[in-house]
Every structure is written in structure tokens, then in C-alpha cells.
Amino acid sequence: MKKPSPYIALAVLTPAILFGGIAGAKALGWWRTSGAGAEPARLDQGGFAGSYDPADIRGSSSFASIEGFFGVPAALLAQAFGFDAEAPGLIAAKAVEELYGEVRGIGGEERDVGTDAVKLFVARMSGLPFEPEGNTGMPEEGIELILTLGAGMDQATRDDLISRAVATRRADGPVSQAGPATQAAPASQAAAPSAGSAAGQGSAAAAAAPASAGFSFTGRTSFGELIAAGLSKSQIEGALGRAMPPSATSVKDFCESNGLTFSQVKTALLGLLGQ
């Protein structure tokens, strides 16, 4: 029998090992290509030790996952930064940078409104410690929400926050999303959050009806996105027949690791969403 050429063997084994390894990693749940649902780091010092650190919010973090980890409703985040998405939970923090970027603040200084502004908003709403970058800006609407619904702050912090004001913009086109594609709706259809949707209370779904319109359910959809789309935890648990895992968990991963048929669970959940 003719010996196989080592050159051909390289051509076959190199892709085989790479693709086979990736498939194996996927099967083991090690293949993650996004930090969208990743758990933020926890603060390790002071009175807030053990709480999630707003500084570890990532550009790819969805408003739903921020709601899940920090208790700041996705709809409130969307309103603070001028988004009126039908499913605010699907908006990624980096969409703020796309909408604002570097702008002139109301006080005349150059301000950068991006992921750092989202961290600042979350920190001031929840009372968690966070030191923003010097030029970070905050839309006026976000400042008003913090001053009305936020965790309270000393005068110096309050003055610093107000000094960062920039005019609120309105998203009128597609925005970066951590999850499957949907379009941001025009701002004129904004659903104002109730006082009950302040940090740690209420849910994004309550403030953004009909949240499920345009929702797309894929293999990457997380439980947090389902909640942002309008389902309650008890509805999800009814469809699963068991307790819901952490909101950042993907539905498909959960089904696969719990012996559930993804397509059946998906159909049941879509039914609850009226799709």
C-alpha cells in the first residue's frame, strides 16, 4: 500500500484538528465568542464587596444582561440614552458610542458618550462606586433619570454628574445589538418608564410594550433577552418545566445541558410571546 504523503496529511489534519477542536469545545460549552452575557467582575473591597462592578460592563453587554446583573431596567437605560427600541434588552452598550461618540457638552467641553457613560449611569442608579473617565458625557435625559430615580449621591458627585451633560440624541436607525437583529423604533413612540421601574425594581418588559414585536429567537438568545421581550420568569419556568437559570444563559445551551429539545422549548416560548 502506498504511504500517504505527509504534505497531504498536513493539508487534511490541520483543518481537521482546528474544526474538530472547535466542535469539541462547542460541545463542552467552552466556545464563547462574545462577552454579551458574561458575568462582570465583582467588587472586592469596601462596603460593596461582592457586588458586580459597573467598570466591567462591556461594549458587547446587552441592556438585558445589565438589567440582570445590576438591576437597572433595560427600558430605563434605553430611555436615558435616547433609544426607543421595541426590545430595549437587545441593545448593546456600544450602541451608545455609535449614537453619540465625541460630542460637545452643554458646558462647551468635548465629551465622549459611549460604554463608559453606560457604566456611569448604572453606577449612579445603583449607588455602586465607579470613577468615570474625565471626558465622559451623559445625556441630559440620563441625568434627569438619575436625579429622580437614582441611588442618591453627595453634592460633589451630583455637581460632577451635571457638569457632564450633553444634549440627548434620538436613535432613528439600526443600533448595535448584543443579540439577534431587530430595529430600533422611532423615538416618538417612546414608552416612559414608571417610577416603579427604578433600579432594582420592575422589569424592562413592563416599560417597553410591546417588547416582543420584531423579536427574533435564535440559538444565541438568552433568558435575559426573553425577559426583555416581555416574558415573566414564571412563564419561562412554566415552558421549561423547571427553574430558570441565570438570565445570561443561552436557552439553547440550557436545553442541551438539561436534556430538553430546543425546538420544542422555543415553540412554547414563542407561543407565549404571541409569535
Added chain:
Amino acid sequence: MAQKKRSVWIRRTVQIVFFILIALGAVNHTLVERGIEIPLLGSASLHALCPFGGVVTIWRFVTTGRLVRQIHESSMVLLGLTLALALLFGPVFCGWVCPFGSFQEWLGRLGAKLFKRRYNNFIPKKIDKWLGLLRYAVLAWAVYMTSVTGVLVFKDYDPYYALFSLWTGEVALSGYLALALVVVLGLFVERPFCKYACPMGALLGLSNVLRVFGIKRAAATCINCKACDRACPMNVEVSAAGRVVDPRCISCGECLSERACPVPATVELKLPSAQGEKR
């Protein structure tokens, strides 16, 4: 001879497949952010699909259990697979998979047409060898700075990132300049980034000393025509080695008897022999 001509397409096909996969993935990543998605393609970022992300995040991962921002578990998986491949066959990732290496190689075909035999021979061998050490400085700098700052510092100077992010508006001016420099140099020198600046290549190159299947030249049958030296894109002197352990070797296999070497079974990919092997 016909068989050798056919074999040109073996590696080229693998390179084209990986290039297209990464290019489409990069485009899809941008499209997904705009609300559109090419079906069946992943939407992973370039960082998520590069094993070097695994290298720069290792220190942070070991000390804090967390990854550097913008790096995901997939980079660690790819690093593991790339190192496993390197331990078996050497830096095959560089020679067969890396889309930026392939891009430089294709650019080099234009340079070879322009300068014929002078192409890839402009820089004296001694200087070329010393310049090759630069990539270890880049590797040390990138790993150290990323560990200290927690930020992907190399991204702003990475021509690979610049090439596959041209349309995103996220590339720093230094990235565009690095890409332009590589494109210009690539007309004179084959794979200039791989040779002088690639930190991933620097790391993988070390595997040439340890690899299980090495490239070996049989001195007994070698006719000293130096066809292997001329075929090597990385200027490795295969004709002077018993077993190629030069860290610049990228395991592309161009020097093998299946490709450039005119004598059968003279330059081969083989397991190490028990004794008497000249290094």
C-alpha cells in the same frame, strides 16, 4: 512534475478557505451590529477568532480568572489547538491557516513578478536574521502591556486587524499605517510582518525545536541545488540543516520533496529518528 504543479493548489486551497471564512466572519460581525445577518455564518469578532488573544490574556486569566476585555473563551480554545498543532507539525497555523500570512504571500507573487530573483533577497541574510528577533520584542511588549493595562494594546498597531476591519471605522491611524507598510514591504520581502513583527509567529516559531514531525533533509541524497532555500518564504537555509529547527520556519512545506526539492525522499516531514540526526 505534473504532481508537483497540482500540489501548489493543496496549500493554496486551505489558505483560501480560511481567508474567506475569516473575511466573511468579519463582514458578518459588522452586519449583525447593523441589524443584518448572513445566515449560517458566525458573528464572532476578529478578536474572538484569533489565537493571539489567548496569549495576551493568559497572565490575567491565571492571576484573576478573568479574560482581558474583548477577548473571549474562543481565543483560549484556538490558542490550545494552535499550540497542539505546533507541537505536532510546527507553526502550520502560520503557513496554512493565518489569513494575514496568506494575504502577504499573495501580495508577494506580485513582488516576485516585479523583481524576479531579487525578490525576497534584498535584505542581507545576517541582517534578516537579526531583524527576525524584533518579533520577540513585539511579543514581550504586547503581553506585558496587555497584562498591565488590561487593554488590547497591540490592536492599534495590528495590520491583520486593520485589513479585516477596514470598513468599520474602528481602526486606529497607526493600524492603517502598519498595514500600508506591510503592503509596501510585501512587494520586496515575502511575509514581512511574519518575519519581523508577528508576535504569534514568534511564539509558534519556538515549536520548531520541539515539534514531533520535523522537516528533515537527507544529506546522503541531497544534490545541494538549494531549491529548498529558494522556495522558503521565510529565508530559512534548509540546505544547511539536517533537521530544520530555525524558529522562522512556518511549516508551509514548500521546501519538501513533494514541492521544491527535485530529489524524491530528500526533504521530508518525518518523525525524529532515534540517533545520528544532524541539527
